[in-house]
Amino acid sequence: MITAQDLHEEFQFPQDTESQLSSDADLEDPDGRNAKTGRGMGAKRGRKVLGDKAKSGGAGRVTGAGWVNGLHKENGIENMSLFEVVKVGRSATQSVVDDWIEAYKQDRDMALLELINFFIQCSGCKGAVSEEMFRHMQNSEIIRKMTEEFDEDSGDYPLTLSGPQWKRFRINFCDFIAVLVRQCQYSIIYDEYMMDTVISLLTGLSDSQVRAFRHTSTLAAMKLMTALVNVALNLSINMDNTQRQYEAERNKVIAKRANDRLELLLQKRKEV
Numbered sequence: 001m002i003t004a005q006d007l008h009e010e011f012q013f014p015q016d017t018e019s020q021l022s023s024d025a026d027l028e029d030p031d032g033r034n035a036k037t038g039r040g041m042g043a044k045r046g047r048k049v050l051g052d053k054a055k056s057g058g059a060g061r062v063t064g065a066g067w068v069n070g071l072h073k074e075n076g077i078e079n080m081s082l083f084e085v086v087k088v089g090r091s092a093t094q095s096v097v098d099d100w101i102e103a104y105k106q107d108r109d110m111a112l113l114e115l116i117n118f119f120i121q122c123s124g125c126k127g128a129v130s131e132e133m134f135r136h137m138q139n140s141e142i143i144r145k146m147t148e149e150f151d152e153d154s155g156d157y158p159l160t161l162s163g164p165q166w167k168r169f170r171i172n173f174c175d176f177i178a179v180l181v182r183q184c185q186y187s188i189i190y191d192e193y194m195m196d197t198v199i200s201l202l203t204g205l206s207d208s209q210v211r212a213f214r215h216t217s218t219l220a221a222m223k224l225m226t227a228l229v230n231v232a233l234n235l236s237i238n239m240d241n242t243q244r245q246y247e248a249e250r251n252k253v254i255a256k257r258a259n260d261r262l263e264l265l266l267q268k269r270k271e272v
Contacts, residue, residue, distance in 0.1 A: 056139035082114050083121035086172045087165070093172065097179045104188065108132070112197050119201065122173060124151050124157025124214040139204040143213070150210055158220065174223050181227035189231070198224070236272075 080088070085096055104111035113134045120129060127149030133142055160170055181189065189195050202224070205217035 038094045057220070069236065082118040086118070087169050087174050093175045093179045094183065097176065097183045100189065101183060105192065108193065112194065115152050115198065116201055119205065119217065120146055121219060122158055123168055125212070139200055143204050143208055146165045147208065147210055150212070157216070159216055177220055177223040181224060181231060185231045
């Protein structure tokens with residue numbers, strides 16, 4: 001059973017006095033939004049994104065409902081990435097998540113690649129992780145490559161941009177992560193692949209020298225952890241309820257047996 005303590009031990013993030021924030025609200029709308037940081041060529045070496053647990057060795061296509069070649073199909077348009085779908089916000093979050101889950105069931109590598117690029121793009125990076133990079137590069141190498149392609153001329157990135165669209169994006173971003181965990185709670189989060197990959201990526205990004213990567217990944221990690229703790233709490237509540245129901249039913253059976261025994265003894269006494 002997942003416990004809050006297990007989740008806390010599993011998901012430890014390095015402390016950074018420059019970027020350390022006190023709450024989800026601070027992360028969603030931080031002070032010093034125009035701060036600039038240098039490139040991070042020395043990101044810590046992370047676990048390989050696609051390890052021995054990889055399910056398929058060759059190139060694959062996402063064929064789940066609502067997805068075509070790794071792109072979301074919405075209203076007949078097939079060129080929207082997961083980031084664009086969440087940013088536009090025309091589709092219900094649960095519908096978007098359900099489509100992604102179907103894609104994951106068809107080809108988990110390509111679906112995870114789309115999810116990885118979602119976090120990269122939400123950080124404001126113009127680069128994209130290719131299928132080749134996903135299959136053969138370590139987290140640290142991928143993050144280093146994305147850092148090189150990051151536009152350092154501007155300190156702005158989606159989570160710090162102003163305006164109604166970006167305010168809505170921040171809400172959609174957090175909702176997407178919460179719904180993703182909730183919808184995956186009965187199967188996918190236990191396959192030791194999806195969550196391992198996402199946690200490994202967010203851990204590496206949270207240690208980046210690029211503030212946009214640090215901020216976005218830390219907020220994502222906090223929302224992910226909150227959702228996982230809620231899953232663990234629900235599991236604990238369900239187990240307690242099931243145990244109580246079992247004990248109640250067992251007591252009923254014992255009581256019924258006792259009554260049957262008393263009736264049998266009374267009958268024998270009358271016969272005697």
